Amino acid sequence: MKILVLNGPNLNLLGSREPEIYGKETLADIETQLRTCAKQLSADIKIEFRQSNSEAELITWIGETRRVYDGIIINPAALTHTSLGLYDALKAVSDLVPAVEIHLSNTHTREKIRQKNLTASACVGQIMGFKGFGYTLALQALIETLSNRR
Numbered sequence: 001m002k003i004l005v006l007n008g009p010n011l012n013l014l015g016s017r018e019p020e021i022y023g024k025e026t027l028a029d030i031e032t033q034l035r036t037c038a039k040q041l042s043a044d045i046k047i048e049f050r051q052s053n054s055e056a057e058l059i060t061w062i063g064e065t066r067r068v069y070d071g072i073i074i075n076p077a078a079l080t081h082t083s084l085g086l087y088d089a090l091k092a093v094s095d096l097v098p099a100v101e102i103h104l105s106n107t108h109t110r111e112k113i114r115q116k117n118l119t120a121s122a123c124v125g126q127i128m129g130f131k132g133f134g135y136t137l138a139l140q141a142l143i144e145t146l147s148n149r150r
């Protein structure tokens with residue numbers, strides 16, 4: 001089972017970026033925890049973990065997932081609130097490659113602009129508000145979704 005984990009703009013700054021909101025863990029810490037969780041769940045899970053500050057690059061990566069990856073975990077970061085292109089990309093592959101959206105913070109409790117979400121409706125579900133731990137929850141949710149689809 002191959003899972004693509006995508007992280008959007010500014011998530012490369014985790015650890016030093018507003019730690020009271022996003023937590024003290026770096027993206028590398030989160031990747032390590034996710035890989036540990038994947039190993040515990042099944043030896044068969046392969047994780048590809050990427051970050052980009054470029055909307056175009058993220059869209060291209062999503063478009064290349066068909067018949068390569070079984071599922072996507074995505075934190076679209078600020079693009080959650082603005083990117084119809086990212087929504088379209090997720091929707092375009094969703095028949096074959098389901099996605100779970102993850103946010104470190106609970107965006108519902110934050111500024112009004114963050115309550116607008118363009119991407120979640122192209123995903124099977126969403127996890128938010130549990131900081132880095134949410135990535136392992138997202139992995140479990142995705143694996144459950146994939147096993148129910150088979």
Ligand code: DQA
Nearest residue numbers: 075076077078103104105114
């Ligand atoms: C975020 C929430 C977004 O509103 C914000 O722009 C981010 C991170 C989160 O994980 O909580 O960059 O996606």
